[in-house]
Amino acid sequence: MATDYDAPRKNEDESESIEALKERVPxxxxxxxxxxxxxxxxxxxxxxxxxxxxELDVVVLPPQEDEFTCVSCFLVKHRSQLDHExxxxxxxxxxxx
Numbered sequence: 001m002a003t004d005y006d007a008p009r010k011n012e013d014e015s016e017s018i019e020a021l022k023e024r025v026p027x028x029x030x031x032x033x034x035x036x037x038x039x040x041x042x043x044x045x046x047x048x049x050x051x052x053x054x055e056l057d058v059v060v061l062p063p064q065e066d067e068f069t070c071v072s073c074f075l076v077k078h079r080s081q082l083d084h085e086x087x088x089x090x091x092x093x094x095x096x097x
Contacts, residue, residue: 070095 063069066079071088072095083096 068092 063076067076068079068082068090069076070090070092071086072091075092077092081092081094083091083093085091
């Protein structure tokens with residue numbers, strides 16, 4: 001059977017109001033005491049916030065034997081992406097193009 005995908009899915013008289021739809025959907029925030037943002041779980045107010053007392057632990061690895069730093073884009077790349085070595089240093093394939 002052929003289906004007309006351009007045809008409207010509902011008639012005008014079948015549409016529900018926003019209030020009726022809200023009643024059918026359970027309130028997800030009703031049970032939680034806090035309203036934390038899932039993208040910002042710690043609750044930082046980033047714009048203009050003072051984060052000077054915040055300590056960040058970052059592990060910095062030394063350069064590996066199969067890596068180089070491109071002198072053009074300053075990115076650390078694998079040796080397989082080395083195009084050539086200039087007088088200034090190694091150049092990656094992307095910067096050489």
